[in-house]
Amino acid sequence: MKKLKFEDLEFLHLKTDSNVIEETLEGIKISDEYSFSKFEHLYSESGRFPFLRGPYPNMYQGRPWTIRQYAGFSTAEESNQFYKNNIKQGQKGLSVAFDLATHRGYDSDHPRVKSDVGMAGVAIDSLRDMEILFDGIPLDKMSVSMTMNGAVLPIMAMYIVAAENQGVSVEKLSGTIQNDILKEFMVRNTFIYPPQDSMRIIGDIFEYTSKNMPKFNSISISGYHMQEAGASADLELAFTLADGLEYIKTGIAQGLDIDKFAPRLSFFFAIGMNYFMEIAKLRAARYLWANIVKQFNPKNPKSMMLRTHCQTSGWSLTAQDVNNNIVRTGVEALAAVHGHTQSLHTNSLDEAIALPSKESARIARNTQIYLQEETDSCEHIDPYGGSYYVEYLTDQLIQKVMVHFEEIEKLGGMTKAIELGYPKRKIEESASIIQAKIDSGEQAIVGLNTNLAEDEETIKVLKVDTSEVLASQLNRLEDLKLNRNESELKIALEELEDAAKEKGNLLEYSVKAVRAGATLGEISYCLEKVFGRFSPKISGIQGVYINKVNSNMKKDIKEIQSLVSAFKEKTGRRPRLLLAKIGQDGHDRGQKVVASSFADFGFDVDIGPLFQTTEEVIKQAMENDVHIIGISSLAAGHLSFVPELMHGLKKNNFRPLIVVGGVIPPEDYDTLYLQGVDLIFGPGTNLMNAAKELIKKL
Amino acid sequence: MNELSIDTLISGFNSNDKLVLSKAISLAESSKREHLELLYNFFDHYLSENQASIIGVSGPPGVGKSTFLDSFISYFLKDKESQVAVLTIDPSSEVSGGSILGDKTRMEKISKLENVFIRPSASQDFLGGVGLSTPEAIKLCELFGFEYIFVESVGVGQSEQLISHLVDCFVLLVNPAGGDELQGIKRGILEMVDVLLVGKSDGELEEKAFQTFTQFQTDLRLVSKKDVQKCLEISSMSEKGFGDLNQSLEAHFKDFNRIDNEKIFSSILFDKLSHFKSSQIKESTEFNKVVDQFSKDSKFLALLNKVSQII
Known part of the structure; x- marks a missing residue:
């Protein structure tokens, strides 16, 4: 393999001639004027190496992008009904969202997941659930996309066996599994095993699918969650493509031919509000990927072609004045389309406060229909090709990414870099900078720090009652466990464990275990016994937020710091704040950004481990004698864990200030206050104001 | 839990209440004089045979x-x-x-x-x-x-x-x-x-x-x-x-035998000497005992000197 170097890239390095008027988050200098010396790359064509202008020759002229809306319902029955309705309306593919317990490899009856069952997706414990999910849906005709990373083995195995039982053989299955474990270690934290063992699982899935499932995409390499966690465009690109390179190396190490599996790799990017930057990002992504794969000497040009799914940014949506979100999503969708995505999910306007309702989901989907049917977006190929500004951004992103590649290379590749926490730290820094820019008003967000609504309209949001889901899952599990052949099951699980210790394709053995009646939790635990369950190293960064706050906010910071000093004068200690995450939701951007800024304000901040139970949070809060417990809730768990927490604290005669933050629907506020919560901070909270309010409450 | 007092500390330690231990450590972390006085008062009153x-x-x-x-x-x-x-x-x-x-x-x-x-x-x-x-x-x-x-x-x-x-x-x-x-x-x-x-x-x-x-x-x-x-x-x-x-x-x-917790209290001594100028806690008899005991110890004084220099 020949190493990819700067000099090899034929792209022109454009320069700005005039005054720099601004610098982007990516560190790209924006000028008021650009010029080119040559225009060579403009003669590159879509559908040809390096695919900068699009993966296919005629792009949307032939066929528009695929409208693919991801949806999560709590039960297999509800999801099945939803899929069937969509199929009736002509949808050709379906996309499955799993609940948090399933993602983390726990059955619904596991004691750690009480408040997670049915949250943010469907609960799958066993083959029975999977069969209900696809009941009456012919799996040989339907392309199935599954967002699963941690528990890929049991989920893939159950999907395969469910198809078998429908009479559909495995080679006819088509669809995509996300299976992108590396990004989980950087941002979303929905992993189970340590990085090295997780990579082995991916290798085994590559091997199995390339042998048995020629129509199935074995991975979707995702940058989406990085941008959602705060990554700038260059970081999202660099880390996603570096992950992709790592997966290629994994496939090659498994003895696979590059042309056999590279065409089956697909990508997934986030599209935020920086319209031109996002278009440039998709162009740069195709260019860089083509050059990365070229190093492996593929014979099939398709191996070098980057195909991607995009989703509009959920983070860019506000909980305030939510109708603004329709426009945001529209602008982002337009950027995805002008950057030439192959498929797209558009978010619902209520995403910042709850899971989408039926009405909001319809508006979201129609946003794409406007673009396809009412505008002229499908008629042109790479409409921004030749635009001075977009070409400049594309070039600059390529250059920035090459620098990041070199750093990753120096650390010994992406798996190593992730183990060292390098990408995580970079993304957290970027997130803190964005937060400071928003809090100081430098980055405008309508309805939040500018043009506030006078009378805010409240909308009806979807409520998920998970207690029923939990009860029905528990019944079905109990029934399954009474009606299976225990000795067959034991043998199958032992064989799987041996395969994990020695060599042996883990997906193959998982399929056998599913046939013998093993549950998702049993298969996951069987592997956990060999690999262990991974717990991430969490460290906070300090000094980033405070350095980005501009001069007119320095006064606010001074005010907070003097409030902190006054508190210390009075009580002898700095205000001490525990930031806890309860349940299996691993999104920790909020926790990290709050930790880093509050430490900058002079607080002592305890960061709790991910995936805690309320008992563990109480134990830690008491041992550390904190003044405040702050809990971040992003997956609607607050209604079940807040009462538990309050009860536990009362029992222990310990009562710090209780603050809940994250995705909290306004209609839950009164309930939470009644239960004893002292303060609630929704999305878009200005952290300086929050700090002041907190100290005054103490 | 209400404000800590010498009584709540003693009864909390007697009943193995970890929240009281946690609050007591907060006293040690505190920059307030009365917190430290309470703590040293507690040290003077609470005896335990336990050697960790x-x-x-x-x-x-x-x-x-x-x-x-x-x-x-x-x-x-x-x-x-x-x-x-x-x-x-x-x-x-x-x-x-x-x-x-x-x-x-x-x-x-x-x-x-x-x-x-x-x-x-x-x-x-x-x-x-x-x-x-x-x-x-x-x-x-x-x-x-x-x-x-x-x-x-x-x-x-x-x-x-x-x-x-x-x-x-x-x-x-x-x-x-x-x-x-x-x-x-x-x-x-x-x-x-x-x-x-x-x-x-x-x-x-x-x-x-x-x-x-x-x-x-x-x-x-x-x-x-x-x-x-x-x-x-x-x-x-x-x-x-x-x-x-x-x-x-x-x-x-x-066969380990720590002599009268000397190590720990010697540390407390130089700690407090440099940070609180000892006057704040000199009422503590336990503390004064340590000072007396070690003031003749040349090795300890040398150490104290070294530490003061570091700080």
Whole structure:
């Protein structure tokens, strides 16, 4: 393999001639004027190496992008009904969202997941659930996309066996599994095993699918969650493509031919509000990927072609004045389309406060229909090709990414870099900078720090009652466990464990275990016994937020710091704040950004481990004698864990200030206050104001 | 819980109430004079026969001290129900004074155990690597009845010097490293080490760990002033070397006899001398006893001098 170097890239390095008027988050200098010396790359064509202008020759002229809306319902029955309705309306593919317990490899009856069952997706414990999910849906005709990373083995195995039982053989299955474990270690934290063992699982899935499932995409390499966690465009690109390179190396190490599996790799990017930057990002992504794969000497040009799914940014949506979100999503969708995505999910306007309702989901989907049917977006190929500004951004992103590649290379590749926490730290820094820019008003967000609504309209949001889901899952599990052949099951699980210790394709053995009646939790635990369950190293960064706050906010910071000093004068200690995450939701951007800024304000901040139970949070809060417990809730768990927490604290005669933050629907506020919560901070909270309010409450 | 008083402290310690212990450590962390007076008043009134085994763990930043403690203590507690306290120290920011305390995220296994009490403290711009309140916190944990107290220091500068005076057994954890990097570990620190651990002896670093281990064995023999110094290779991932470490600790504490907690109180002394000018707590008779006892000790005065210079 020949190493990819700067000099090899034929792209022109454009320069700005005039005054720099601004610098982007990516560190790209924006000028008021650009010029080119040559225009060579403009003669590159879509559908040809390096695919900068699009993966296919005629792009949307032939066929528009695929409208693919991801949806999560709590039960297999509800999801099945939803899929069937969509199929009736002509949808050709379906996309499955799993609940948090399933993602983390726990059955619904596991004691750690009480408040997670049915949250943010469907609960799958066993083959029975999977069969209900696809009941009456012919799996040989339907392309199935599954967002699963941690528990890929049991989920893939159950999907395969469910198809078998429908009479559909495995080679006819088509669809995509996300299976992108590396990004989980950087941002979303929905992993189970340590990085090295997780990579082995991916290798085994590559091997199995390339042998048995020629129509199935074995991975979707995702940058989406990085941008959602705060990554700038260059970081999202660099880390996603570096992950992709790592997966290629994994496939090659498994003895696979590059042309056999590279065409089956697909990508997934986030599209935020920086319209031109996002278009440039998709162009740069195709260019860089083509050059990365070229190093492996593929014979099939398709191996070098980057195909991607995009989703509009959920983070860019506000909980305030939510109708603004329709426009945001529209602008982002337009950027995805002008950057030439192959498929797209558009978010619902209520995403910042709850899971989408039926009405909001319809508006979201129609946003794409406007673009396809009412505008002229499908008629042109790479409409921004030749635009001075977009070409400049594309070039600059390529250059920035090459620098990041070199750093990753120096650390010994992406798996190593992730183990060292390098990408995580970079993304957290970027997130803190964005937060400071928003809090100081430098980055405008309508309805939040500018043009506030006078009378805010409240909308009806979807409520998920998970207690029923939990009860029905528990019944079905109990029934399954009474009606299976225990000795067959034991043998199958032992064989799987041996395969994990020695060599042996883990997906193959998982399929056998599913046939013998093993549950998702049993298969996951069987592997956990060999690999262990991974717990991430969490460290906070300090000094980033405070350095980005501009001069007119320095006064606010001074005010907070003097409030902190006054508190210390009075009580002898700095205000001490525990930031806890309860349940299996691993999104920790909020926790990290709050930790880093509050430490900058002079607080002592305890960061709790991910995936805690309320008992563990109480134990830690008491041992550390904190003044405040702050809990971040992003997956609607607050209604079940807040009462538990309050009860536990009362029992222990310990009562710090209780603050809940994250995705909290306004209609839950009164309930939470009644239960004893002292303060609630929704999305878009200005952290300086929050700090002041907190100290005054103490 | 209401304001702490001497009575609530005593009854809390008698009834084994961990929240009271936690509040008492907060008194030690406090910058308020009346809090310290209350604390020293408590020390004067509360007697306990308990003698804990106090183990200090130090090492450079990033060497994996918290991960090691998580892994080793869960190994250590596999077949016994001992009560264990873990005191960790995180650095405070010099600019804002605030801190991020994340040690417990790396102690996921033991933080869930009922018989393990973990208290992270901010260093409060105390340069020594141990926190300003560490000596009192150790004392409190011992009075409370813990059998084992592990103290993890901030791995910077002179921390090893100070922590070794606070504990009964001083464990230094180092990374597998080449010859030049070994030179960086000062002779003075090696002299005080009871157990030296070469960590990360697994996977691709195993060979390097062995080389480092061999070199340290030689070095230790050259500088050692202690009767027994142990050097071991360990891995927090595979638990390699944990059995040997367990035995070394057992051997260390078998005939161990700490004279009147002198070490701990000597530390408290120089701590308070430099930070609170002793006047604030001179009412404490226990404290004055220590001062009297050690004011004639030339070795102690020399040490005190050294520490004042460091600070």
